[in-house]
Amino acid sequence: MRWNNLTGIVTPVEHQPERQFSPAVSNLFLDALSGQTGPRPPFWFMRQAGRYLPEYREIRAQADGFLDLCYTPERAARVTLQPIDRFRPDAAILFSDILVIPDAMGQEVGFSEGFGPVLTPVTSQADLERLDPARTLDHLAPVFETVRLVRAELPDDVALLGFAGAPWTVATYMIEGGSSRDFNQVKGWVISEPSAAAAMLGMLVEATTEYLVAQVEAGAQALQLFDTWASAVPASSFETLVISPTRQIVDGVKARTPDVPIIGFARGIGPRLADYVRETGIDAVGLDSAITFDQARELQDICPVQGNLDPAYLLAGGPPMEAAANQVLDQLADGPFVFNLAHGIHKDTPFAHVEALAEQIRDRGAGA
Numbered sequence: 498m499r500w501n502n503l504t505g506i507v508t509p510v511e512h513q514p515e516r517q518f519s520p521a522v523s524n525l526f527l528d529a530l531s532g533q534t535g536p537r538p539p540f541w542f543m544r545q546a547g548r549y550l551p552e553y554r555e556i557r558a559q560a561d562g563f564l565d566l567c568y569t570p571e572r573a574a575r576v577t578l579q580p581i582d583r584f585r586p587d588a589a590i591l592f593s594d595i596l597v598i599p600d601a602m603g604q605e606v607g608f609s610e611g612f613g614p615v616l617t618p619v620t621s622q623a624d625l626e627r628l629d630p631a632r633t634l635d636h637l638a639p640v641f642e643t644v645r646l647v648r649a650e651l652p653d654d655v656a657l658l659g660f661a662g663a664p665w666t667v668a669t670y671m672i673e674g675g676s677s678r679d680f681n682q683v684k685g686w687v688i689s690e691p692s693a694a695a696a697m698l699g700m701l702v703e704a705t706t707e708y709l710v711a712q713v714e715a716g717a718q719a720l721q722l723f724d725t726w727a728s729a730v731p732a733s734s735f736e737t738l739v740i741s742p743t744r745q746i747v748d749g750v751k752a753r754t755p756d757v758p759i760i761g762f763a764r765g766i767g768p769r770l771a772d773y774v775r776e777t778g779i780d781a782v783g784l785d786s787a788i789t790f791d792q793a794r795e796l797q798d799i800c801p802v803q804g805n806l807d808p809a810y811l812l813a814g815g816p817p818m819e820a821a822a823n824q825v826l827d828q829l830a831d832g833p834f835v836f837n838l839a840h841g842i843h844k845d846t847p848f849a850h851v852e853a854l855a856e857q858i859r860d861r862g863a864g865a
């Protein structure tokens with residue numbers, strides 16, 4: 498296996514900017530991301546579209562696999578809008594996945610029912626050289642069409658959030674060939690093949706920047722970068738694997754679409770979150786459930802925060818959920834804040850619990 502002498506740098510693909518949406522009425526979510534506090538905190542839920550919704554399962558069953566669903570704009574748009582119709586959150590998140598980027602670059606990506614993502618792992622320099630980030634925009638054209646369809650359907654006071662995986666998190670799937678518990682393959686690879694790792698992160702930065710800019714040009718009004726597995730990165734590699742690739746994407750996106758707010762969600766990095774915010778240039782930060790309210794309020798002095806009800810409360814429902822959600826609201830809603838979960842909705846969550854939570858947050862605007 499030889500990994501040396503790779504550059505992995507791609508030339509940005511030219512494309513025509515399109516109309517950028519500007520909301521006619523105030524949007525609580527975008528206001529919060531710009532540092533304002535409104536009549537009530539805005540909310541949306543990570544994985545608000547997905548398997549816990551019967552109407553999602555119905556469309557999913559009609560699709561020829563999960564990626565087919567992501568790449569069929571009419572269906573992906575319907576799925577994006579399903580939770581909006583049910584719960585009326587303040588933001589819709591584009592229905593897609595973080596693994597469309599390796600798929601676009603030419604890696605074999607599949608999703609097996611009940612098992613999760615399965616990728617043919619990148620194990621050699623030849624595998625790496627076969628990846629081509631320059632294909633990203635063409636391959637993901639259906640996703641941009643989904644963004645246009647959704648924006649045309651969304652009420653003006655609901656914002657459209659685009660997203661992508663951060664390079665490190667996407668790289669874990671590309672090297673491990675799927676989900677991992679210990680990340681030994683990818684961590685070993687980074688240690689023994691640093692130039693190959695740098696080349697792959699470089700490809701991911703380029704592809705992800707193009708992908709996010711194109712989402713904004715198609716109508717996304719804010720973006721979220723998911724660094725779900727930032728928790729696995731040793732402190733000594735944090736700058737190289739988490740901070741630097743994220744900062745490059747933030748800089749690249751802002752150079753071309755300066756006004757779009759970017760939320761960074763780096764899970765499990767606890768005390769390093771403040772550095773993450775300052776050094777990457779993200780506009781707002783997503784909090785996982787290990788973040789204490791004291792930490793969250795300190796972060797709120799630097800930027801708006803989003804979070805952090807543990808999804809287990811939503812799964813449980815009832816008075817414990819209500820009490821836990823009230824605590825989050827009491828502790829954080831005085832500053833710039835977007836109510837959300839600490840991670841995605843669990844697939845066994847009864848949607849009645851989600852309805853109840855949405856109503857509870859909305860009631861905060863009725864004088865609570």
Ligand code: 1CP
Pocket residue numbers: 542543544545546547548557563590591592593594595596608610611613614660675676677723725841
């Ligand atoms: O068969 C199915 O229906 C698959 C389930 C599913 C869904 C609904 C997958 C496979 N992806 C998605 C959609 C998705 N994924 C969205 C849009 C929907 C929404 O939020 O409403 C988003 C934002 C993601 C992001 C995503 N995908 C992340 C980051 C967020 C997180 O959950 O930490 C990650 C890590 C993935 C990879 C992935 N894709 C699918 C699964 C089951 C996974 C996770 C696998 C793992 O735990 O390692």
